[in-house]
Amino acid sequence: MTVIDRHTLLDHLDMVLEASRFKDYGPNGLQVEGKREISRVISGVTASRALIEAAIAAKADAILVHHGLFWKGHDGRITGWMKERLRLLLAHDINLLAYHLPLDAHPTLGNNAQWGQRLGLTADGRFGDQNLGFIGSAGAYQDIQSLALQVRQLSGREPVVVPGDGRELRRVAWCSGGAQGFFEGAIAAGADVFLTGEISEPQAHYARETGVAFIGCGHHASERYGVQALGAALATELGLAHEFIEIDNPA
Template structure:
C-alpha cells in the first residue's frame, strides 16, 4: 500500500486532531512510497532502525518518535545518525504518542489493562489519558503487584502496604506519575504508571493509596503492537515487533 494512505488511515483511526501533543504525530520521516513490510517498536532508537534495515522494512511504526518540543533543533550527533540511516535506506518513520496512549481498543492503556485484568470504567487526567476500573477478581496491592511483575516481565516499584485491598485501580502508561493526585481524587485504591517521582512516595503513604511504577518502556510495549497488527490485517502488510529492553 502507499505510505501516505497508511498515514491517512492511521491518523483517522487514532483521531489525531483531538490531541495537543509534545511532538508531531503521523509521518515524521518520509520513506519509499510503497509499504509492504512494517517494523514496530516503542522508541525510534538507532538500534530499532538497524533492525528495520536488516529486515528490509519499508517503514517503522513507534510510540516515541522525534522532534520533541524544546529539544535542540540541530541535526547533529545521534539525531544526524538516525536520520541519515532512515534516508539512506528510504525507510519511513511513523510515530504516535498521546493518540496511541488514549485509543480505547488499540492504545497503550487499553492493552495494558487487558494484560492486568482491569475493567475500564472511566477516565481522568490531562486529555482523559488516565484510566480507572475494577480488577476482574478481588485482590490486594501485593497480589496485584505480583500480577504486574508476571505480565510485564520485570519487578515494579511498589509503595504501600501489600495487604491493602484494591477495589478501584487507576493506570496510565509511561511517564504519568504526575496524575497520581487525580487518580486519588477519582477514588482509586492504587495507581499504576511507568515512572515514579520522589513525592509519590509520601503521597501514597499519607493518602493510604498504593503506587506502582512498572517501567516506562515496559508499560508501553503493547499499543504499538496492537496497532501494527491491526494495520497488517487491514492492508495485508508483513509486520514485526522488535523488543529492545529498557529498564527505565
C-alpha cells in the first residue's frame, strides 16, 4: 500500500488544478487537517455528514470534495451541523481537501470536461467569468429533445427544459452547478442551448425572448464526475487507494 505525506498530496493537487489562479467563494486545498500520512482517499461531491460517516467506515485518511465546509458569507460559528461535521473529522483524524472552481475548470479532469464527455460533447471554446463555461459543436444532437433525453438518461432525473424557439442545434454551451448566471454569456458566445445545474426565474424569460434553449440538469447531478476523475488520477499517478462515494441529492 502506497503511503504519502499530506504535503506531497496537496502540492500535487495544487499543481494539477492550478488552484492559486482562481478567485473563489471559499478556500481551496486543505480545509481540515488530519493525519500526516495518507494512503486511502475517499472522494465525493459535498462534505456532508453522510459522506464523512461513510469515509470513516471506509477507514479513509483523507476526503476529497468539490463542495467543502467553508464559504464566504458564513459567520464562522461552529455550531449545529458544522460542529458535528468537524467533530467527526477531528475525532477520526481525517483530512478534508476541497477544490471548487479549479475542479470545475480543469480541461480534462474537471466537472465541465467530464460532464461534457459523458454527454458526447467536446469544447472548442470557453466563455464566462474565469473562462469556466465550455462551448462546442452540438455533434449528434440536432434538436433540444434528443439532448434533453440524453441528459435524463445520464442523470436519472427529469431536467427542467425551456425549449427556446425550437431551432436546430449547432452550438452547445455548458457549465456545471449553479451557473445559471452564465446564460447571457452563452447566448453572446453563439450557443443554441445552455446546460447547467440550476435555473432561476430570469432564465426562462431569456430563453423565450432570445430563442436559445435552457436545460437545468440538477446541481449535484452535473457535478458528480470531476471529483471521481481526480480521485482516479491520484490512484494512477500517486498509487493511493481511492473510492468515490455517491451521496444522493435531489438538487
